Amino acid sequence: MPPLIDQSRCIGCGVCMEICPMQVFRPNKETRRPEVTYGDECWHCNSCVLDCRQQALSLRIPAPFMMLHVNASELEPGRR
């Protein structure tokens, strides 16, 4: 469920639901407030984070997306 909604900040304006290119957010049946419904379809594009005026959204990047990296010094022993 990559996007996280901070409920203490969310005012239910629905901007995230409106602009998400993947339709990850859907309205709660009763309250009509945004919920993360299709989290598996998140593209991690950051649109919701950028456009939420309440700063209520953040992305949790799933473990399989870990960015593989090493200390560059390990690539070139002579430079250590």
Next chain:
Amino acid sequence: MLNVQRILDTDILIVGGGIAGLMAAICAGEQGIATIVAEKAHVRRSGSGATGNDHFLCFMPEIQKITLKEMINEMMAGQVGPWHDTLLTKVFLERTAEMVHRWHSWGINMKPFGPDYVYMGHAFPDRPRMYVKYDGHNQKEILVKKAKENGALFLNHHPVTDLLAEDGRVTGALLMDVREDEPRFTLVRAGAVIMATGCSTRLYPNSMTPAMLFNSGFCPSCAGGMASAYRIGARLVNMEHPYTHAGTRYFARCGKATWIGVYKYPDGRPIGPFVRRPDREIGDNTSDVWKSVFADLMANGTGPAYLDCTEASPEDLEFMRQGMISEGLTSQLDYMDREGIDPARHAVEFGRYEPLLFGRGLEIDETGSTNIKGLYVAGDPIGNFRSGIAGAVTWGWISAENASRHVKEAELSERAREDPLIAARLALYEKLLRRENGAPWQEFNIALQQLMNDYCPPAPRVRSETLLRAGLKYMGDLRAHALRDMAAPNSHTLMRGLEVLDLVDLGEAVMTAARERRETRVQHIRSDCPFTSLSDGEKFINVELKNGRPVTSWRRRRML
């Protein structure tokens, strides 16, 4: 029963509100032509340019000091690749400078470094530069505003499910409103339609995270869009040639030219011949030339491949960071900051991404028109041209100029209201919606990816007559299974399910073209035809549907 709940008429229907679609809407609007932009998501943040871009391919001979011919040669040698009709490349290049001026005048900062345009990145040492470096973080916001001022009507959350045609001309389209769980349908009658549906992702298994369908460098909602045009008879071209992008592992994101570093083997040797130290002017063009480099290094055990930026100056690293914001990579930057991944200290692994249909797809002529009257294409779904953001912008504009001329003569179809395709498709959608105990769309998307990966893989793996013949048989089985078993209980899952059915059509076209090209060429490797034929290199393969079956034909490449 599902039925059409409203009918709208317009001059030009634009399918997709990404960069190409918005440019088309702006151009047509300037000429007083009415447009509807049908967008699957929301125009503010849809498509592969949703959050930004930073390189714009552009021909400005007075700055570059090169001829048109030299520019085309440079494009064919690099990332863009040789699958152009160069007659189209010429038409495109002659219009790129005006597009860049236009964007700058609208408020997209094409000159972020001072009074002049600056060329940088994706280049070979001592060779001409082709890309204007710019700040596109707000590109969609500006284009949406401009299109609105020019009178475009946006139908957000309205994917186009089907195009309509009669007597070889396009007459309109069926749109599905996915805002509520129960889908609603709109028929749009139009004098012309511009397909601006983006590249097609989700055809092959994700190369790095096979369990994740949406970890894509390009917009994963842009899947299968061009199939609706193929189904009404539009010709596809170059489908057999895999296009693979590359970038960071495992978090897939475009923008490799934004990074300033040197690709290296694990022992520190540079992989390519182009740079020894990070160079912001040219980047490292290795993977633009050796297109399967990252996959090859994994397959032969000499990998993994790293991008090492640590010898870049602090100024270059800060410049790179700003470039990543312009390119729209803020989610990746946030992640790196959180995880303490610092390009000043760390080398980041790069990998090849899975093939997607990008610059393989619908065939156009110099006006942006397909073989179907009134049906135009702009941007990534064009099959005989490719140039990312610049291609989207410029072909969006050119196709709209020509579609605007076309609609002045075209009359709306009366028969479109009663087109039998509408009832047939709605009956299928009804079945998918109401089916009980059916299977979710993901099963069929994954099955499709398995077939593409096993029977029609890109280099360094091989294709052959027996593999492709089997693959095509299984693809037919898969379509039958999907139609029999798929259940999509609401509008969202129905949208995804229809994307998968579109992708099955396109996958079949890819396999059919790959079977026809009996030679080995770049990433299309035929184990049963290992040679590259000199004469076939100048010929393209078309695929079109005839009596519901994909049929191939050959034609000469249209060279300048």
